[in-house]
Amino acid sequence: MRQVGDGAQLNGQERLFLGLAEQLVRPLLTVSRLSELAATDGSESSLEQWQLVRSVAESSLQLVESYALSLRVHGKVAPLALEPVTVSSLLYDTAASLESFARQYGVKIELDTGPRLQPILADRQVLQAAMTSLGQVFVAAVAEAEERSPVHVSAHRSRHGVVAGMYSGTAQLGADSLRRARLVQGRAWQPLQQLVSGPAAGVFVADSLLQTLAAKLHVARYHNMTGLAATLQPSTQLQLI
Amino acid sequence: MHILLIEPDRLQARSYASALARAGHTVARAAGAQSAVILADEKMPDVVVLELQLPGHNGVEFLYEFRSYPEWLTVPVVLHTFVPLHELAQTATLQSELGVCKVLYKPATSLAVLCEAVQSAVPVTP
Amino acid sequence: MNTSSQLVTDAIVLARTDYGEADRILTLLTPDQGKLRLMAKGVRRVKSKLAGSIELFSVTDITYIKGRRDIGTLISARLQTHYGRIVQDLDRTMLGYDLIKQLHRATEDEPEPEYFHLLQQAFAALDDPTIGLDLIKLWFGAQLLRLYGHTPNLQTEPDGTKLVAGQTYEFSFDDSAFVSRPDGAYGADAIKFLRVVFSGTAPQTLAKISGVANLTTEASRLVSFMQRQYIHW
Numbered sequence: 001m002r003q004v005g006d007g008a009q010l011n012g013q014e015r016l017f018l019g020l021a022e023q024l025v026r027p028l029l030t031v032s033r034l035s036e037l038a039a040t041d042g043s044e045s046s047l048e049q050w051q052l053v054r055s056v057a058e059s060s061l062q063l064v065e066s067y068a069l070s071l072r073v074h075g076k077v078a079p080l081a082l083e084p085v086t087v088s089s090l091l092y093d094t095a096a097s098l099e100s101f102a103r104q105y106g107v108k109i110e111l112d113t114g115p116r117l118q119p120i121l122a123d124r125q126v127l128q129a130a131m132t133s134l135g136q137v138f139v140a141a142v143a144e145a146e147e148r149s150p151v152h153v154s155a156h157r158s159r160h161g162v163v164a165g166m167y168s169g170t171a172q173l174g175a176d177s178l179r180r181a182r183l184v185q186g187r188a189w190q191p192l193q194q195l196v197s198g199p200a201a202g203v204f205v206a207d208s209l210l211q212t213l214a215a216k217l218h219v220a221r222y223h224n225m226t227g228l229a230a231t232l233q234p235s236t237q238l239q240l241i
Numbered sequence: 242m243h244i245l246l247i248e249p250d251r252l253q254a255r256s257y258a259s260a261l262a263r264a265g266h267t268v269a270r271a272a273g274a275q276s277a278v279i280l281a282d283e284k285m286p287d288v289v290v291l292e293l294q295l296p297g298h299n300g301v302e303f304l305y306e307f308r309s310y311p312e313w314l315t316v317p318v319v320l321h322t323f324v325p326l327h328e329l330a331q332t333a334t335l336q337s338e339l340g341v342c343k344v345l346y347k348p349a350t351s352l353a354v355l356c357e358a359v360q361s362a363v364p365v366t367p
Numbered sequence: 368m369n370t371s372s373q374l375v376t377d378a379i380v381l382a383r384t385d386y387g388e389a390d391r392i393l394t395l396l397t398p399d400q401g402k403l404r405l406m407a408k409g410v411r412r413v414k415s416k417l418a419g420s421i422e423l424f425s426v427t428d429i430t431y432i433k434g435r436r437d438i439g440t441l442i443s444a445r446l447q448t449h450y451g452r453i454v455q456d457l458d459r460t461m462l463g464y465d466l467i468k469q470l471h472r473a474t475e476d477e478p479e480p481e482y483f484h485l486l487q488q489a490f491a492a493l494d495d496p497t498i499g500l501d502l503i504k505l506w507f508g509a510q511l512l513r514l515y516g517h518t519p520n521l522q523t524e525p526d527g528t529k530l531v532a533g534q535t536y537e538f539s540f541d542d543s544a545f546v547s548r549p550d551g552a553y554g555a556d557a558i559k560f561l562r563v564v565f566s567g568t569a570p571q572t573l574a575k576i577s578g579v580a581n582l583t584t585e586a587s588r589l590v591s592f593m594q595r596q597y598i599h600w
Contacts, residue, residue: 033256034256
């Protein structure tokens with residue numbers, strides 16, 4: 001049992017979902033570790049199969065973990081650990097973590113971060129979970145598209161701050177797409193149909209995580225691509241260090 | 242090395258034990274704190290791999306009990322747990338007072354990383 | 368066995384150490400016989416009748432006989448109250464061990480009954496998931512200070528001027544009292560809260576105070592500093 005102090009703000013349903021998420025982690029972990037073991041045992045084709053099983057299990061595990069994290073932070077069960085974060089290094093790690101999943105789908109990841117981006121103040125784990133959840137949706141989206149273009153994991157400066165997010169040439173997102181998707185999430189089978197089939201849960205998990213950092217997910221354009229990104233505020237204090 | 246693996250989930254325990262065995266170690270598996278003490282009594286472990294969420298007595302209770310035996314004061318303990326460590330208010334106590342040499346968050350730890358952590362665990366200075 | 372030499376009391380386990388292949392030495396806190404060191408024979412064997420009845424975070428009825436030196440022998444034990452919810456939460460477990468350690472170090476061999484009751488109350492508070500850990504830690508620290516005779520002056524400034532609402536204060540550790548300051552960190556609510564904490568009011572009651580989380584944070588700084596100053600371990 002967790003300590004239920006003054007800070008905990010989860011309602012009954014949220015507590016149920018948190019418990020469910022934490023429960024789902026277990027069988028997914030078992031699948032992943034068993035497949036890791038099995039992959040070292042068999043033939044070439046068996047190896048490929050087990051790597052696929054492992055990759056799928058790990059990505060599901062990661063999504064469930066990210067969801068649980070968002071509940072924990074929103075519900076003040078876990079504190080936000082704010083620290084200076086170099087966005088380019090965080091996106092480098094994000095791209096690395098998406099690599100295996102993307103390879104299984106035949107999708108390329110391209111990392112594209114601008115020079116000398118200012119550090120921002122954020123909870124690194126929360127921000128990385130958000131970017132990875134978003135990245136998985138974009139990989140799935142590109143994999144569904146007839147034309148396979150890379151997924152761009154990107155950060156660049158704008159007049160409002162550092163814009164970090166995922167883009168692809170196949171995304172058909174309009175300025176209003178995300179706003180409408182939020183309204184129908186949980187009620188429509190495919191709230192972000194312009195991007196990907198299915199519930200696109202990774203987008204809403206990322207949305208929820210970014211809210212804890214007071215950074216809103218939004219539709220963004222970058223180099224003739226559309227995507228989803230968050231604008232993060234550089235910390236002026238850090239410029240003095 | 243001889244590893245005492247304290248893991249309540251039988252299927253997970255199988256994966257971890259197999260991986261550690263493949264890495265050349267012998268492994269004794271316990272599902273809870275009491276059976277872990279009995280196994281440690283039967284054969285002294287070189288490293289303990291411990292999940293904190295155990296049925297009956299939790300992993301912290303096990304650690305305090307384990308460290309109350311002089312012969313086990315220096316055995317390194319690797320935490321391999323579902324508990325997100327930033328949620329534990331007193332992680333420093335685990336490391337400074339209870340001889341935890343490495344903390345691994347299970348969902349993010351591959352079998353290879355687990356084996357590496359066990360391999361690099363060194364006896365604790367009490 | 369001569370039962371007239373057997374002694375009976377309630378006990379709380381403070382520490383357990385190894386002794387030989389099968390035995391353990393238990394350090395126990397009692398309400399009427401101070402601290403006892405007793406040999407529990409064969410407890411390391413699972414089949415021992417004592418195994419499982421000497422639980423931590425419990426009050427146990429024990430029967431023992433005095434030994435020739437300072438270690439007696441435990442004859443029997445019956446679990447009276449087990450605060451089982453403590454170990455369902457890792458942070459509560461760790462705080463429980465920490466409070467036991469604090470009390471063990473802060474007391475000598477003949478502690479007054481109040482120390483036993485303090486620890487028992489602490490277990491009851493830890494066992495209640497609605498009471499926050501920071502509050503329990505604060506309350507325990509304050510009671511230890513009180514029992515040690517180090518209750519701060521929460522009524523007047525060092526010169527005897529009564530503390531008033533609307534004024535802010537800083538705490539003077541030299542005088543162990545509040546001194547008025549224009550931008551002092553402590554106001555009326557904080558001081559009233561400290562009065563209630565040091566009065567020995569149970570944590571269950573303190574937990575119901577409005578704004579207890581913030582009040583606890585403010586008070587904790589003061590109490591933990593005082594503990595470091597006055598309770599030498």
